[in-house]
Amino acid sequence: MEPIILDGTVVAKQIKDGLKGRVENLRAKGITPCLATILVGGDPASETYVRMKGNACSRLGISSKRVHLPKETTTIALLDEINKLNEDPQIHGILLQHPVPGDIDERAAFEAIDLEKDVDGVTSATFGRTALGLSGFPSCTPKAIMTILDYYNITIEGQNAVVIGRSPILGKPVSALLLNRDATITTCHSKTKDIDKIVQNADIVVAAVGKPKFVQGSWIKQGAIILDAGYNEGNIGDVDYDACLTQASAITPVPGGVGPVTIATLLSHTVEAAERSAGKNE
Amino acid sequence: MEPIILDGTVVAKQIKDGLKGRVENLRAKGITPCLATILVGGDPASETYVRMKGNACSRLGISSKRVHLPKETTTIALLDEINKLNEDPQIHGILLQHPVPGDIDERAAFEAIDLEKDVDGVTSATFGRTALGLSGFPSCTPKAIMTILDYYNITIEGQNAVVIGRSPILGKPVSALLLNRDATITTCHSKTKDIDKIVQNADIVVAAVGKPKFVQGSWIKQGAIILDAGYNEGNIGDVDYDACLTQASAITPVPGGVGPVTIATLLSHTVEAAERSAGKNE
Structure with a gap:
């Protein structure tokens, strides 16, 4: 079966379309x-x-x-x-x-x-709130990944999700968000041994390592879902796209995958922050 | 080879002995x-x-x-x-x-x-700081587990650690602490599928699920390290101790394992909080 290309531009458009009326309402005030x-x-x-x-x-x-x-x-x-x-x-x-x-x-x-202004989700307080399932603005790229999964109706609960990378604004928060949606979550990094074997066990792979074409086709279980949050020089992701495409059941391209949804998420958080601020002053 | 019994009472005694002089110094002030x-x-x-x-x-x-x-x-x-x-x-x-x-x-x-008074490490802000490697008092039981591993010179870096449980004060923070010490970390929970196979891959197993004798001997890889943070009615841990003992290279008993170190950690955090407070007023 042909893999589904998870088109971030479509997801981003839906988010931005949903914001237009909210921005107008705010501007009317x-x-x-x-x-x-x-x-x-x-x-x-x-x-x-x-x-x-x-x-x-x-x-x-x-x-x-x-x-x-x-x-x-x-x-x-x-x-x-x-x-x-x-x-x-x-x-x-x-x-x-x-x-x-x-x-x-x-x-x-x-x-x-x-x-309240941490719309990019970079503070430790926001991370803590995100990880414990409390309100707040999660980091934009992790949130974008969740939005893409939901837009394409991809099951998260009970799936083995492997996140490659553990940065404070990407690997750690996306692991936390996937865990809160009932995935079994494995977080890998530079000290991980036999990463190929660990990724081979994944139903969902999130590449957030910042190394071009790091994730190899041979690591991917047939039918896995791949989300590539990498964005390296020359529009190259963290995933060897062509090699992984033949294994995956769905994959985000680079560019046009996670990136546009990240920016739309930032806009969405900014509008929400303005709405909350307006609500307080009413 | 006989498994090492990770004796928490010894670790707790060392922590408490180290606090005595510090408490005296504070009281002298x-x-x-x-x-x-x-x-x-x-x-x-x-x-x-x-x-x-x-x-x-x-x-x-x-x-x-x-x-x-x-x-x-x-x-x-x-x-x-x-x-x-x-x-x-x-x-x-x-x-x-x-x-x-x-x-x-x-x-x-x-x-x-x-x-500054969250010596039990329960706030989301403390969790966020712990997970991102910043200062703060981590939850006591997770910190106690790390202290036991260090006391017994158990290698964490590069090991596959599997945490069973995802509570805000146990499963999540111990996963974060192990990740920051360079373990590859898998967090399991009630929605995890084939948990036996996942645990079979673990070099370090942390049981933090709150179900008596949940972890079976057949799940344990020969030579694995087992930390039992469970404490169920009748002094029963989350691990089937006798069955796991034959597989493990090291294991915490219940009682006398993680529990006493947790209490010693709470005391240690309280003394440190008093020292910080004294430092501010000097």
Whole structure:
């Protein structure tokens, strides 16, 4: 049977279509949802990501405030900027583009983001709430993966899900979300032995390792579902797509898979944050 | 080869011996570390646990304040009590005995505990910090399991660890701690299929399911390490001890395994909380 291509652009369109009316309702009340994006330094890829996110906002009537800081910025100066945005009632969401230059304490910066404005789901408090099934904005890519699975009616309960990667904003939260949806979850990483054998046991594979074509076709059980959260230089995912395609029953392409849904999720969280803020002030 | 019995009483003694001088130092400064224990209702097992914890405190020169509330207590009244303890500078740690009566929102009560006094590691914020490798007091039983592994020099890195159970204060945090120590971690639960086959692949098995003798001897790979965090009526663990003993290379008994180390960990966290509080006021 031909594998299903899990088309993220279709999922993203559905999310964004659902937001339009909500943005209009907010604007009718005089509230424009606003996402602040913070970019430190001039990494070209990061500049592109931030610009894409800003453009996606504006197409939907969400405003964005771009804060661009020089690469020499100190941790304290960055924390000051974040605190200003925390206190600004016009700002509903804050995104600090990862990675920041090496001299900055990125974790301290993430932790400084107000929980209610943490639309990118980067704080440990948000992670804790996500993992324990409480309210909050989960990290966008993990949430996007769950949305894709649901859009395509893929069963999660009781499935063996293997996540490759354990970063704080991807591998760990996607493991937590899958566990809360009743998958049996195995989290692998650089110290994992015989990763091929572990992946061969997976009904659902999430590649979140940041290495181009890391996941081999021979690792994939016939009929497995593959979600590729990797996005490496030259539009290459973490999965050897052509080799895995022949094994999988469904797979996300790169580009056009998880990426567009991640951005739509960020927009969705920003609108929700604005709605919550409006609800409080009513 | 005879399996090693992982004797928790020895590990607990070492922890407590290490605390004596620290408690004396604090008392010399006029500070007596103090743990507040909150018990809601009259469940006999819970009463016993709270009394054991209070007695363990007093043997070490740690004071404890017992708050015993009637089973009709509302969530709001419980939150009020917790807030009083949060604000009381004489109290360094707060333990809300689990479970509370069903009408109370236990999660809301846990979340109300001040992060700096969350010596039992029950808040989502503490869980998030634990999982992302930041400072904080991890849940006591998960931390006790790690301490036992380290005391007996058991390798964690690169091992396949299978955790059976996914509760917020046991299964989830012990999975997170093992992952951060470079185990490949699989978390199983009631919806897991073919759990016997999954456990057969484990180098380290953590039983945290709350069902007497749930883990069968036939599930255990020859030479595996077994940690039994269960404590069911009649001093019975979650592991079929006699059957598993013949397979394991090391195993915790019940009682005398994880339990005593859990209590020692609680004392250790309370002393550390008092030290941090003293450091702030200097």
